[in-house]
Amino acid sequence: MSALDEKTLYCLRRSPPEDFKRTLRASLLQQNARAAAGPSRLMRFAAVVVACIALAGAFSVPSVRAAARGFLDMFRVVHFAALPVDSSSLQRLRDSGLNLQGLLSDQVQVLEKAGPPASYPTPAAAGAAAGFHVELPSWMPVGWDTEAPAVWVTGPGSARITANAARLAQILASLNINDVAVPQGLDGRTATVRTSPAVRVVWQHERQRVELVESPSPQVDFPSGTDLPALAEIGLRIMGLSRNDAYRFAQSIDWRSTLVMPIPANVASFRQVTVQGRSGLLVEAARAGGGRRGKAGAVVFWSDGNRVFALSGSLGAEQLLEIAQTLQ
Amino acid sequence: MLWRSPATELDWNAVFTEQLPRVYNYFGYRLDNEADIQELTSRTFEKAWRARHRYRRELAGFATWLLRIAHNVGVDHLRLAREYAPLEALENTPVEGAPEIEHERASDVARLRALIPTLPMREQELLALKYGAGANNREIASVTGLSESNVGTILHRTVQLLRDRW
Numbered sequence: 001m002s003a004l005d006e007k008t009l010y011c012l013r014r015s016p017p018e019d020f021k022r023t024l025r026a027s028l029l030q031q032n033a034r035a036a037a038g039p040s041r042l043m044r045f046a047a048v049v050v051a052c053i054a055l056a057g058a059f060s061v062p063s064v065r066a067a068a069r070g071f072l073d074m075f076r077v078v079h080f081a082a083l084p085v086d087s088s089s090l091q092r093l094r095d096s097g098l099n100l101q102g103l104l105s106d107q108v109q110v111l112e113k114a115g116p117p118a119s120y121p122t123p124a125a126a127g128a129a130a131g132f133h134v135e136l137p138s139w140m141p142v143g144w145d146t147e148a149p150a151v152w153v154t155g156p157g158s159a160r161i162t163a164n165a166a167r168l169a170q171i172l173a174s175l176n177i178n179d180v181a182v183p184q185g186l187d188g189r190t191a192t193v194r195t196s197p198a199v200r201v202v203w204q205h206e207r208q209r210v211e212l213v214e215s216p217s218p219q220v221d222f223p224s225g226t227d228l229p230a231l232a233e234i235g236l237r238i239m240g241l242s243r244n245d246a247y248r249f250a251q252s253i254d255w256r257s258t259l260v261m262p263i264p265a266n267v268a269s270f271r272q273v274t275v276q277g278r279s280g281l282l283v284e285a286a287r288a289g290g291g292r293r294g295k296a297g298a299v300v301f302w303s304d305g306n307r308v309f310a311l312s313g314s315l316g317a318e319q320l321l322e323i324a325q326t327l328q
Numbered sequence: 329m330l331w332r333s334p335a336t337e338l339d340w341n342a343v344f345t346e347q348l349p350r351v352y353n354y355f356g357y358r359l360d361n362e363a364d365i366q367e368l369t370s371r372t373f374e375k376a377w378r379a380r381h382r383y384r385r386e387l388a389g390f391a392t393w394l395l396r397i398a399h400n401v402g403v404d405h406l407r408l409a410r411e412y413a414p415l416e417a418l419e420n421t422p423v424e425g426a427p428e429i430e431h432e433r434a435s436d437v438a439r440l441r442a443l444i445p446t447l448p449m450r451e452q453e454l455l456a457l458k459y460g461a462g463a464n465n466r467e468i469a470s471v472t473g474l475s476e477s478n479v480g481t482i483l484h485r486t487v488q489l490l491r492d493r494w
């Protein structure tokens with residue numbers, strides 16, 4: 001063994017393996033694409049919920065297809081409501097082997113594709129592209145750099161959803177749900193879902209992250225006279241609610257202005273909050289194992305009547321709410 | 329609220345080529361598990377990639393900025409994964425390392441690997457930055473928050489301690 005000299009102190013250095021270098025380089029390139037395109041887990045969850053509600057709305061359209069907007073009824077998000085869901089019900093749905101997405105996919109016609117998110121250097125530039133002033137928090141916790149977040153814009157999109165009574169009946173039969181009726185004259189009725197440009201702003205500080213998404217409210221057009229509570233009741237039964245619970249919940253909600261968010265009880269908790277004088281919904285994801293560090297992130301949703309907001313992050317719920325209150 | 333444009337876009341290919349060995353060897357100095365070394369190296373570059381819009385050329389050299397990220401990644405990992413090892417751990421230390429290293433070098437590697445964990449975490453960190461990542465005292469000071477003179481003093485004392493135990 002040699003003496004411990006300067007050269008010996010460097011003896012632990014070696015070249016990184018070539019395959020590791022190649023893999024990491026490829027991964028970073030993919031990360032960039034995924035980071036630009038992929039919202040956080042809670043936001044993806046919310047996006048699925050919006051899609052579910054939109055699809056559910058399509059099945060409630062009456063027999064006459066509206067030709068002009070004047071004959072159309074409209075859904076716009078003004079309120080948020082949480083729907084506690086037993087995760088075992090969702091698991092039963094998965095275990096049933098029913099490919100819901102496959103059953104419904106050919107009933108959805110994409111009219112305008114939103115396209116992948118585009119990166120912008122500043123929120124102002126993103127707002128110019130999106131067509132609205134991007135509201136930003138005037139307060140963040142100490143130590144956070146608020147001046148140069150990452151910003152993306154997703155373009156508008158629209159889709160037409162056509163109802164298929166036979167498919168819906170198949171879904172209900174597969175799940176042994178035989179105490180709700182598929183509305184008469186459902187076939188061929190359509191709903192049109194329109195989404196506006198959305199701006200996503202991400203701030204990072206060490207291992208923490210805060211993400212703000214804002215957009216004019218998505219809009220679902222459907223012929224007036226639609227029995228939304230009846231349709232919602234079917235959707236709620238599919239999600240595992242009992243007949244009584246589904247009926248009561250369906251009747252208690254204004255389905256033309258409320259976005260209902262199913263929340264599995266074992267993975268998250270929720271409460272109604274007030275953000276800038278408007279009612280909102282705070283969802284906190286539970287960390288595996290619970291305990292003192294039982295929360296693993298939170299998201300707060302609210303609307304000012306025209307625009308919907310979602311603020312999520314690994315900060316505590318109270319800090320997120322404080323940030324939300326300062327948007328301007 | 330005043331918004332600034334991000335710094336001029338770096339040549340990330342050049343950055344990756346130049347800095348990967350430094351970060352890899354920084355973790356290699358602290359860890360002897362190849363999977364962990366690669367994992368933390370990957371994590372560092374992923375964080376840097378995601379935060380590249382926040383890099384400010386006028387505030388710190390890129391290498392220092394990247395090492396700071398690596399430092400934070402490493403501190404979190406090592407706090408959980410490694411305890412302060414007693415001197416008795418030096419006995420019967422198995423030889424690790426690539427087979428192509430000649431016998432004396434292999435012995436040096438093994439001996440150094442066994443000695444490093446016997447040091448306090450701060451000293452291990454400074455050694456890893458200096459002799460793993462190849463950082464100078466100024467960079468080490470910027471990454472760790474110590475003064476440059478303090479870095480020099482601690483490193484001198486630590487190397488002397490290693491020599492005493494060698």
